[in-house]
Amino acid sequence: MKGIFSLLLVATLFSCSTQKNVYWVNSSKVDCVGVGPMSCMQVQKGNTIEEAQWQNFYSSIDGFDYEPGYIYKLQVKEKRLPKDEVPADASSIKYTLVKVLDKQMDNRAFANGKWLLARINGGPINRSIVLPTLEIDLDNNRIFGSGGCNTYSGPILELSQEVIELGNVVSTRKACINRNIEATYLKTLSQVKSYKADQTEFVLLDENGEEVLVFIRQQEKEQANLRLNDIWALETIDGKSVIDLENRPVLEINLTEMRAMGTDGCNNFMGGIKKVDGKNLEFGVLAGTRKMCQNMAIPDQFGKSMLQVKGYQLVGLNLILTDEAGNQLMKFKKVD
Known part of the structure; x- marks a missing residue:
């Protein structure tokens, strides 16, 4: 009887130290600080996904090959390690991929990044002027950029798979002597209601579904944030x-x-x-x-x-x- 009780105790302890959970992994990583500055996946646990519940994940998942631009649903095994097996400055839990339950492309991930204006209100832009730029920062739900002279920024109130809603966009107010289309650009930017995005092009549309701003992804030398x-x-x-x-x-x-x-x-x-x-x-x-x-x-x-x-x-x-x-x-x- 005593032997059976011991076996049950061992089995119970083992079951408590190892378990399987469903993890969602967001389509982009974020800058974070663990032991030092690093790049973290964003995750949440549970069978359903809630947009505002993403949390930084400071560890790694063995066997999981992360590809940005996709939202993953994973089954993950969690194993609590004995103290003498925990590496220095590492998690006491080992995460191992059991199965990829789902993998879906996220349009918002394509929107994230730096863009250069190519067309406005259906027409091309004179390349002799300073071209406006746009940066979508999903980590902080904000936009930044240059109108061709002044810098501007503003909040992203909503960004779903198709809809984009911007808050109040503010800019610096220096006098500019270079040729630019800043006033027209900022006015048009305030009218956008939806978007389309892929690896190379970002299109903003007005309430009638008309293309008003078309950007190309900046491939040249990375500019200052x-x-x-x-x-x-x-x-x-x-x-x-x-x-x-x-x-x-x-x-x-x-x-x-x-x-x-x-x-x-x-x-x-x-x-x-x-x-x-x-x-x-x-x-x-x-x-x-x-x-x-x-x-x-x-x-x-x-x-x-x-x-x-x-x-x-x-x-x-x-x-x-x-x-x-x-x-x-x-x-x-x-x-x-």
Whole structure:
């Protein structure tokens, strides 16, 4: 009797440590921060899918070959590992693919990305002007771009398989001397109600189903993420949190003028941006005032770190500046 009880106990423990669940995997990955900056799948568990319930998945699923652009329904085995088998900085649960239950193409994934305007209101565009651009950022449900002179941004209120609804689009207001169609473009953009998308073309239609804006995907050198163009307050430097929030460094990046300015927590500074694209960022000489403050530890470290900056990542409302090897130097948060 005692032996039977022991066998039942072992079987019960085993069944508790291994189970199968249904997982949904979204059509695109997002930037996230685990042990360090990484790219995460978005998942949710259960037999039905709910649009607002996606969660970052910081592990991997053995045997699952992820392809962006598709929504997956998977059967996944979860096995809780003994403590002595858990790798450093890894999940205590091992995920293994049992079966792909469904795989469906997601039109929204094709819309995601950077686009260059090719036609407006049915007609071609004079290529001698500066062409408007559009970036669809599904991670943050926002659009960004340039009208040909000013930069603009706005929220995406709805994006289904066919319908797109934009919120209030706002833009900078600098005077422009170059030839552009910015006013017509932004007015037309406010009229879109639906869309069609594939790997190479993104078409926006009005309420009558007429094509009003046609974009082609930007294949040339990756441009700077327009969300970089903002004001950022320092949160961590050299792995340590900034304690004095009132006197912390603030960095403003102006992509239009290719300049950086702000304060190191003591002195104001200003200088040029030497290089910037989708992942690389390098500042030129930064000139500043030279007053001495009571505590120069953070200002001095900030100045040294700025000289080492070679790249960046945007994760939610955070800007992470990295060195040549991709190591994090500083983390900032967007100033409201």
